[in-house]
Amino acid sequence: MPLTLTVNGTDHQTDLPENVPLLWVLRDDLGLTGTKFGCGIAACGACTVHVGGVAVRSCQLPVGDVWDEVTTIEGLGTPAALSAVQAAWVEHQVAQCGYCQSGQIMQAAALLAEIPDPSDAEIDEAMQGNLCRCGTYPRIRAAVKTASAKMKEV
Structure with missing residues (x-):
């Protein structure tokens, strides 16, 4: 069936x-x-x-x-209308090789839906299960912070 x-x-x-x-x-x-x-x-x-x-x-x-x-x-999101998280990823040029980034973005979006203004520790905890071989973790955290701020503006 x-x-x-x-x-x-x-x-x-x-x-x-x-x-x-x-x-x-x-x-x-x-x-x-x-x-x-x-x-x-x-x-x-x-x-x-x-x-x-x-x-x-x-x-x-x-x-x-x-x-x-x-x-x-x-x-x-769409190419014409990126989500706040996707736009922040582009702004901070988070992707290096890019392979992990769709999973990173989806994890960050779920975090921001649950905790709209996360602390650095909350971001680190939420994102710890998503590995980035290129080590772009500081840019990931910055992008999450930017996305959080953009989401508050709406």
Whole structure:
């Protein structure tokens, strides 16, 4: 029986087994390749998406266990209208190699939805599960602070 998922506001059906990780449904079945495969054991954060607004590691979440709407990096903003977090990432030129950045952005967006004005310690704690091989952590923290300030202006 097909499984229906709402991803970025659109309903999709998949015939894949319920134990297939959400990551592979997003990338291989739906063609949403912004979510990256990193480690496959939920330790690096490259595959972070939102399910019902909660940041989750899609490489370890079976598609049958998805409990709410899924938002990927493609659904966070558009090229013409970046989200506050995406715009701050560009402003601070956070990305170096860029591989981890969709997961970093999704984690930061979930943090700011929960804590609109996080301290440095709260940012560090929330972001610690997202690894950046290039070490752009100071720029990530600065971008989160900038996004927080921009979100208050709206």
